[in-house]
Amino acid sequence: MTMRNSKSWYSISCFIGFVLLLSACNDADTEVEGGSNGESETEGEETVIAGDAEQVFRLTHTTPESHMWHQAAVHFGDILAERSDGRFGLEIYPAGQLGTEADMLQQIESGSIDFGFITAAEMSSREEAFSAWFAPYLFDTILEANEARESNEASAILNTLDSSNMIGLDYLFAGQRMMLSRDVKIEGPDDMSGLTLRVTPSPPMLQFYNSLGASTEGIPLPEVYSAAQTGVIDGMDMDLDATITNNFYEVVDYAAVTNHMVWPAVAVMNDALFDGLSDEDQQIVIDALDEAADFSAETRYEQEEEFKEQLRGEGMDVYDIDQTPFESEIAEFDEEYSAIDSLIEDFITAFR
Numbered sequence: 001m002t003m004r005n006s007k008s009w010y011s012i013s014c015f016i017g018f019v020l021l022l023s024a025c026n027d028a029d030t031e032v033e034g035g036s037n038g039e040s041e042t043e044g045e046e047t048v049i050a051g052d053a054e055q056v057f058r059l060t061h062t063t064p065e066s067h068m069w070h071q072a073a074v075h076f077g078d079i080l081a082e083r084s085d086g087r088f089g090l091e092i093y094p095a096g097q098l099g100t101e102a103d104m105l106q107q108i109e110s111g112s113i114d115f116g117f118i119t120a121a122e123m124s125s126r127e128e129a130f131s132a133w134f135a136p137y138l139f140d141t142i143l144e145a146n147e148a149r150e151s152n153e154a155s156a157i158l159n160t161l162d163s164s165n166m167i168g169l170d171y172l173f174a175g176q177r178m179m180l181s182r183d184v185k186i187e188g189p190d191d192m193s194g195l196t197l198r199v200t201p202s203p204p205m206l207q208f209y210n211s212l213g214a215s216t217e218g219i220p221l222p223e224v225y226s227a228a229q230t231g232v233i234d235g236m237d238m239d240l241d242a243t244i245t246n247n248f249y250e251v252v253d254y255a256a257v258t259n260h261m262v263w264p265a266v267a268v269m270n271d272a273l274f275d276g277l278s279d280e281d282q283q284i285v286i287d288a289l290d291e292a293a294d295f296s297a298e299t300r301y302e303q304e305e306e307f308k309e310q311l312r313g314e315g316m317d318v319y320d321i322d323q324t325p326f327e328s329e330i331a332e333f334d335e336e337y338s339a340i341d342s343l344i345e346d347f348i349t350a351f352r
Contacts, residue, residue, distance in 0.1 A: 013131065017062060026324075029293060037197040039307040046091045046092055046093045048089070048091050049077030049081060049091075050077070050080075050090070053087055054079065055087060055089070056088075057115060058114045059073055059089075059115035060093040060094075060098045060113050061091070062093055062095065063075060064094055065094055069296065069347075070094050070309065071116050072172050072292040074092065075292045076289060076292035077089070077092065079287070079292065080339075083086075083288060088284070097130050101116075101118050102122065103230040104118060105118060108165075108166055108269070108270050109270070111165075111272060113270075113352050114266050115267065117264055117265040118265060119263070119264075120266055123226070124202060124203070124204070124306070127157070128341055129343040130157055131344060132341075132343065133145075133171075133264050134208075134261050134332060135261075135337065135347070136326065136328075136333055137323035137330055138261075138262075139176075142262060142297050143298070145173055145262040146294065146297035146298075149352055151351075153351075157344070158171075161268065165272065166269065166273075167274050168266055168268060169262045169269055169286060170266075170267065171267065172263075172265045172267060172292065172296045173263065173293070173300065174264075174296070175242070176238050176262055177205075177258070177260055177261040177262075177263060178237075178239060178240065178257045179197070179234035179235060179255075180233060180235045180236050181252060182231070182234055182252050182253060183252070183253070185253075185256075186235070186254065187321060189213055190211045192214045193197075194215075195214045196233050196234050197214045197236055198219045198224050198228075199217070200237065201216075201218035204337060208260075208261075208333055209237065211332050219232075221242075224296070228251040232241075233293070236258035237254070240255075240257070240303075240304065240308065243255065243307075244310055246289075249257075250315040256319060256321050257322075258323075260326070294331060294346065334348050334352065
């Protein structure tokens with residue numbers, strides 16, 4: 001090959017590489033709940049903790065650096081480095097840098113990525129037992145859900161991943177779900193009949209809202225603001241921190257703090273990598289995740305009242321609703337989903 005042809009081939013290769021990279025970025029999952037605006041705040045840079053360690057693990061998730069799950073990932077990396085006396089480090093790829101959550105799961109299974117914090121909504125598309133976490137009004141607070149993650153029932157759901165090339169190690173929690181609305185103050189199912197609400201297209205979440213008489217739209221998160229502003233939707237299922245971060249208080253008037261569902265991520269790891277660790281090092285990983293999960297739930301819980309007051313300061317009507325108006329829909333959900341999987345039935349029975 002001549003020098004001229006070599007240079008031409010190099011230019012073409014660079015262009016192809018750029019196109020592929022741009023395509024991957026455009027395909028990245030923007031369905032980032034619980035405090036993201038759907039855009040990366042890292043400008044394509046990973047977070048590196050103890051990068052000069054003997055073994056550096058790679059972790060991916062969908063949320064930006066401002067989100068609690070990323071903060072938990074950083075905490076996880078700090079504990080890994082501390083407990084291993086610097087032998088372990090962590091590279092974190094946030095904000096869907098590596099693609100959609102489905103892409104991330106494939107990368108973890110293949111071993112090109114070591115860890116992922118993957119939403120239970122995505123995991124339920126693999127193993128329906130994860131739908132148990134979306135049983136409405138199962139937990140009063142995020143701290144109760146955090147305690148439940150240590151139960152035998154929660155562990156049994158994690159164990160459903162044993163047939164894949166992943167191991168489920170733990171759960172981490174972000175804010176609980178609530179109901180935002182533009183023109184109608186929601187105080188029960190009667191107020192929801194005929195409303196069109198944006199809901200994450202997860203079957204258990206859709207089932208609950210449809211049972212309340214609402215129509216649901218699975219609009220990507222970055223498009224929700226304009227959809228509410230123009231009246232395409234009447235409101236949305238959201239959480240407090242995402243309402244603030246995405247400025248939804250500018251386009252909706254009411255925030256019914258129902259806390260009707262928790263929003264867990266599942267900490268998964270490539271199973272061959274985990275099995276290749278010594279018993280001592282496996283325990284370091286497990287303990288570090290445990291501390292990160294507690295940090296995430298406890299920190300987020302302490303922000304609850306602060307977020308409410310912030311939204312009131314922006315002019316929203318923020319009010320609490322307990323489960324009383326929704327009792328029949330709760331019973332309907334329990335009956336339908338308990339019949340799907342005995343693990344779901346066991347989980348609901350344990351915590352209802």
